[in-house]
Amino acid sequence: MTPEWIEIGRGLCYAGAGLTFGLAGAGSACGIAIASHAGAGVMREKPELFGRMLIMIALPGTQGFYGFIAAILIMTQTGLIGGGNLKISLGTGLALFFIGLGNGIAQLVSSIKQGEASAAGIALIARRPESAGRAILFPAFVETYAVVALLATILFIIFLTQPSVLQLLPQ
């Protein structure tokens, strides 16, 4: 494998890392904004519900962290952070790129949809504050698939970057 192909493989895997936290972060920002609009409107009438609103607004923010975890894992496992100069084949790089992209899309969509579910839950809490416990469940179900996507991403990254797959390049 020529050094050019190794560079392309490395570039692809870092592009995947960039996409995974970029898309997840953007999704979380959108999701929080959707929930925040509804929460702020409720607090206009019922400021005493701030604590319950805060939980619902914060829920879509977790996907941003999931994207961050996946990106950091790609960077540490491929040697960009704290590792040596690893040999990443074009195939491995391409696989890591699409894993990062897939995780990013899953986090992006789930955080926006979680924001909408949180806004609906906020509407329920506004009408019936005693239903806060149940209202939090619905956006939590959306979270499930963000967690599943993160777990799959972590497994893929770990198995694709085992020492038998990646070799240390000579200095």
Place this chain on the structure above:
Amino acid sequence: MRLSAGYMIPFIKNRPDWGFVCGRMSALEGKLLPREFFTLIIEMHHTEDVYQHLQGTLIEDYLDPGIPWDDFSAIADECFYDLATSIRAECPSPVPADLFLIRNDYLNIKSALSGIDSRFLPGMIREQTIGAVLDGDYADLPSPFRDRITGAGIDLGELDESMSDMFVDGAYLRHLLMLADEIDSPLIRSCVQERVLGHAVSSLWRVLRQGRDLKQVVDLFLPVGEENPLILDLAGTPDPAAWPDLVGGEIGDQLARAIQMPYDDQISTFELKVTNFVLHLSAYARLETSGPERVFAFLMALEAEMQNLKLVVTGKINRIHEDILGPRLRYVYG
């Protein structure tokens, strides 16, 4: 197409820019009153009890222990007006609130055409513009009113009060339809169209009861959008018993039921049934998280709540029997 039982109107997608005002709607919807609230007032015997009962409602801030109860209708109107204008200020589009606020404007125009100063809180039209109507200047009035006057060469000064009222009613309905077209919502458009049709039918019915020739009156009343051919058909049929078949759909069914009522109650029953039908239709918007339909549905419910409050409180003050008040309550979803 006329709406009938089992209707399904598609929702528009959630619009995040309506999120703030819809969050506020959610909190305010929690304060809407259930039907039992009104029936309890109907059963009360002392106005002090009514005052206590109204604590914790949306109208609470407008009541103080020394208020003259005779002014209760004005208090309820002020409460609705203040809330509607406050919601309007927070909406990305003023249309859902304007659909309710323009009613006062057209009532003020009617007063001005009769030579009386504005009595209702202004919605979209400034008080100066209404003041100009007193002097016969219609230039600054909304296009549904102004365009018809200039287009048909109508001289309102030559018309008697009931005829000029019909002209203003027609302009009001055209304005409602124009506003509904400004917002991309099939639900709002359907509700407005049904409301307009119901209003048009009851207006024609009242004119018919006055013994006037409907064909002469509709020239002042029209056009009202897609309903023009139907209105002309109704005007050519002087027997209201034949109207339900012409109107069709749910409004036609309600009209047929109203005609079965005693003569004096027919028109008011029809108006109540149309209002309840539109309220029922708009209540589907509660399923939406954020969008103009939520605002429209809340204002429909708030308007009905204020009408119900006016009915039961002023009814109690005037010692109207509870058997008369109960059936006149509007649909509530509090």
